[in-house]
Amino acid sequence: MAQHLRLDSPSSVKINLPPDSPLTLLSANFGESRATARGGAMVLDLHMQLALRNQGSRNVRGVTLLVAAQEVTAGGKASVAVPSLNVAPGGTVPVRIDLSLLRPLQANPRGPLVEIGLDGVLFDNLDFYGPNRLNSRRSMAAWEMEAQRDRAHFKSVLRAGGAAALQRDVLESLARQAERPRLNVQVARSGRAVSAAAPDRIARFAFVNIPGAPVEPESGWAELSGSEARAPQIHVRNTSQVPVRYVEIGWIVRDRQGRDFMAASVPAANEDLHLPPGRSGRVLQDTSLRFSRGGGEPVSIDSMTGFVSQIEYVDGRIWVPSRAALRRASLLNLVAPSPEEQRLTDLYRKKGLSALVEELEKF
Amino acid sequence: VTKHPAESILALYAGGDLGIVGRWRTARHVDRCERCQAGVARFEAVREEVATLDDLPGIAWNRIAGEMKANIRLGLAAGEIVRNSRSEERRTLVRPRALVAAGCVAALLMAGFWLQYPAPRLAARDRGVRLEMTEAGIALRDGNRVMTLVNGRQSGVVYTAGAQGVMRARFVDSETGQVTINNVYVE
Numbered sequence: 434m435a436q437h438l439r440l441d442s443p444s445s446v447k448i449n450l451p452p453d454s455p456l457t458l459l460s461a462n463f464g465e466s467r468a469t470a471r472g473g474a475m476v477l478d479l480h481m482q483l484a485l486r487n488q489g490s491r492n493v494r495g496v497t498l499l500v501a502a503q504e505v506t507a508g509g510k511a512s513v514a515v516p517s518l519n520v521a522p523g524g525t526v527p528v529r530i531d532l533s534l535l536r537p538l539q540a541n542p543r544g545p546l547v548e549i550g551l552d553g554v555l556f557d558n559l560d561f562y563g564p565n566r567l568n569s570r571r572s573m574a575a576w577e578m579e580a581q582r583d584r585a586h587f588k589s590v591l592r593a594g595g596a597a598a599l600q601r602d603v604l605e606s607l608a609r610q611a612e613r614p615r616l617n618v619q620v621a622r623s624g625r626a627v628s629a630a631a632p633d634r635i636a637r638f639a640f641v642n643i644p645g646a647p648v649e650p651e652s653g654w655a656e657l658s659g660s661e662a663r664a665p666q667i668h669v670r671n672t673s674q675v676p677v678r679y680v681e682i683g684w685i686v687r688d689r690q691g692r693d694f695m696a697a698s699v700p701a702a703n704e705d706l707h708l709p710p711g712r713s714g715r716v717l718q719d720t721s722l723r724f725s726r727g728g729g730e731p732v733s734i735d736s737m738t739g740f741v742s743q744i745e746y747v748d749g750r751i752w753v754p755s756r757a758a759l760r761r762a763s764l765l766n767l768v769a770p771s772p773e774e775q776r777l778t779d780l781y782r783k784k785g786l787s788a789l790v791e792e793l794e795k796f
Numbered sequence: 797v798t799k800h801p802a803e804s805i806l807a808l809y810a811g812g813d814l815g816i817v818g819r820w821r822t823a824r825h826v827d828r829c830e831r832c833q834a835g836v837a838r839f840e841a842v843r844e845e846v847a848t849l850d851d852l853p854g855i856a857w858n859r860i861a862g863e864m865k866a867n868i869r870l871g872l873a874a875g876e877i878v879r880n881s882r883s884e885e886r887r888t889l890v891r892p893r894a895l896v897a898a899g900c901v902a903a904l905l906m907a908g909f910w911l912q913y914p915a916p917r918l919a920a921r922d923r924g925v926r927l928e929m930t931e932a933g934i935a936l937r938d939g940n941r942v943m944t945l946v947n948g949r950q951s952g953v954v955y956t957a958g959a960q961g962v963m964r965a966r967f968v969d970s971e972t973g974q975v976t977i978n979n980v981y982v983e
Contacts, residue, residue, distance in 0.1 A: 476943070505804060507925050507982050508936045508945060514977040527972050532980075533945050535936070567979070615955070619937065621926035622961040622982045665959060684959065697957040718959040727931060769954045772966060772975040779952065779968040 440466035440477065440546065447545035448483070455489030455554055455562055456496065459525060468546055475538050477502050477547055481530040486523070489562075493520040494577050495555040497569035498528060502536035502547050509535055512552060512567050516576040517773045519557070519796060571679065574751045575743050580773035586756050587777060588793050596786055603781045603789065606774060609766055616686075616694045616732060619723040633658045638667060641685075641740040641762045643754050647673030648680050648741050651713060660724050660731035662686065665699050666717035667739055671708035678707055679745035680716050685738040685767060686724060694732075695767045697722055698742060707747070740764060800832055801825055810839035927963050927982050929955045934963045934980050946978045 440446050441463040448458055464480040479500065487493045495516040503509035511532050520526050536546065553563030555573040563569065591599045638653035653667030665684065671677045682699040701716045708714045724732040740762065744752040759765045770778070781789040801809070801822050808814045809822045826832045928937045933948035934955070946965045948955075954966045961982030969976050 507927060508943065510981055511945065512979040512981075514979065515974055516977065517975050527969075527974070529969055529972070529976055531947065532978060533943065533947075535943070610952070610954075615931070617928065617930045618955075618957045618963075619926050619928045620957055620959070620961055620963065620982060695956075697959045699959040702960070720959045720961060722957070722959065769956055769966075772977065775952075775954060775966065776968055776973070776975045780973060783973075 438468040438470075439463075440468055440479070443545075445546045446479075446481070447548045449548060449550040450485075451551065454551055455487065455556075456485040456493070456526065456551065457488050459484040459486045470538055473538050475502075475536050475546065477534045477536065479530050479532045479534065479547065483528045483530065483549075485526040485528060487520050487526065488522075489554075489556065490522055491556040491558060491560065492522070493518055493524075493526060493554055494557050494580075495553075495573035496526055496528065497552040497554075497563070497567065497573060498530070499550045499552045499567060500530060500532060500534070500547065501550075502534040512569070514569065514573065514576075516555075516573055517580050517776050570749075571745055571751065574745075574749075575753055576772050578751050578753045579771035582753065582756060583771050583774045583777070584793065587789075591790065591793060596790055599790065599793075600781075600786050603778050603786075606770065606778050607782065610770055610775070610778065613766065613769070614692060614694045616696065617725045617727065617729070618697065619725075620697070621721045622719065636662075636734070636737055638665075638737050638739040641738055641764065643741050643762055644758045645755060646741040646758075647671065647675070647744050647746075647752055648677055648708070650682065650739055650741060653682075653716075653739055655737060657734050657737075660733055661721060662696070662724075662734060662737070663721040664717070664719055666715055667699065668713055668715055669708070669741070670713040671710055673746075674710050676707065676709045676747040677744055678747045679743070680706060680708070680714075680741065681743035682716055682739045683742035683764070683768065685740070686732070686734050687736045687738070689733045689735050691735075693738070693767055694724070695769065696724060696737075699739070700743075742768070800829065803835065806832060806835045807839045810836045927961070927980060929957055929963045929965075931955075934965055934978070945980050 438445070445468070446461075446463060446466070448461060450456060450458055460483070462482040464482065466477075466479045466481055469476045469478070483498075485496065495514065495518055497512055497514040499510070499512050501510045511534060513528060513530050513532070515526065515528055518526060530549070534547065551563050552567050553561055553565050553569035553573060555561055555570070555577060559574055559577065561570040561574070587599060587602065590602045634657055635654050636657045638650070638655070640650040640653075648669045649672050651668045651670055653665065655665040656663040667682050669680055669682075680701045684696045684699050685693050686696045687693050699716055699718055701714075702718065706714050706716070724734065726732060740754075742754065746752070754762075754764075756765070759768065777789060777792065780792055805814070805818065805822055806826075809819065809826065814822060826836055925936060925938045928935045928942070931948060933944050934946040936943045936945055948965065952967060956964045956966070958964070963980050964977055966975060966977045968974070
């Protein structure tokens, strides 16, 4: 019989914010969070709401919290990020945590069952605070660049064509989001095949040219076996004048019926890449992905396409494709909307056009 | 200041799963350290208890524990190789050439040993635990057993996968209107 334990005290959930953190804990509601002992493991169902106060002197644009019950294997660690914020000094950042985690039943019985820590805070001038264990600085900076791009797009549509044009554009975006082809994906690391099958073939990537991209893909391939792709690796060349330290490639797979799906992103492993101007390098991941449709029906992969989806220069600046480039490359219908586009279109859906216009006029 | 072994090392030590060098090094510390002796005793107790329990309904915890140990071992192996190569570099500055040569051979053998050691484990894990992303959420899957980590009850959830082993569920919070992104990691 499963035993339940309510997680409602600091002794079971520890919230670690460094003394010099620009965010302080205002309140923590543990809700219906509970731990359930089953067999040799403990399942932690977290349903929490934290309120963090911005004690800094700049507006907060994003926050990432690390939530860990154990950090050794899958299921023990997660993170919660809240991008697309604009919280002024003294304002409050609400963070909802709805996750399940696993831990051994009696690991460190005297310590807390779950620890929540700050991984990073991004400010409106792109300054960053935090240990950045999860590379949240880069993720949040990229989301912020996309947010600036998409806000600028909606604002320019509003300026040029008024509220009616904005409404058309938002409806197009909502339609794209609803119709975006989706796949179920399974991922395993360290080259472990999801199935035991040997690869059928080595498939080469085709590449979509993204105008203005500071890095150009030269060649790439992955092992294919039915609905499974393994160990993608892509050679890229820095065509810009600035050294690059991170590249992320968008990975599109095409099924036998000729339908394209955004499968995953392939980021460079952290230490792998340093690309001076004109030099080539390799983006690779020792990973295995299997694709299926909603009913579990495997998707046979016919071909693969890659495109440059994100760059970090050595000075920390982030490049993301422009909307015009994504549209020209016919990728706008495939890639997920940015968090800001998702937020703005949701605002329109729930509160209407005037609320969206008001929001766009804020900053 | 005494540097205590990490909890993961003590866990492996308690289970007799450390390699020769790691076991010797940890034993040397544990023999002299009451705190770590208590830690080892705790892990031994858990190990005995866990051995008597069935797998978790819905997910095979014992299998995950195997995965956990394999991951730790892999990390230790990599760490050992790095440490060995670094210490070899240091030795070259102070010892005669013969010792350097002997050290390099030893390091090579050690590296070979460590590289070989986890290989069978990796092969055994081919069908092991993995993350799965569906319209219903993000789950930990082990064969036909599934445990949901992130529930997709909210409408309009955008799921994305990263080949580095991260899955993301992104939705607009209905109460705050903010975008929230839940990230789950394979390792």
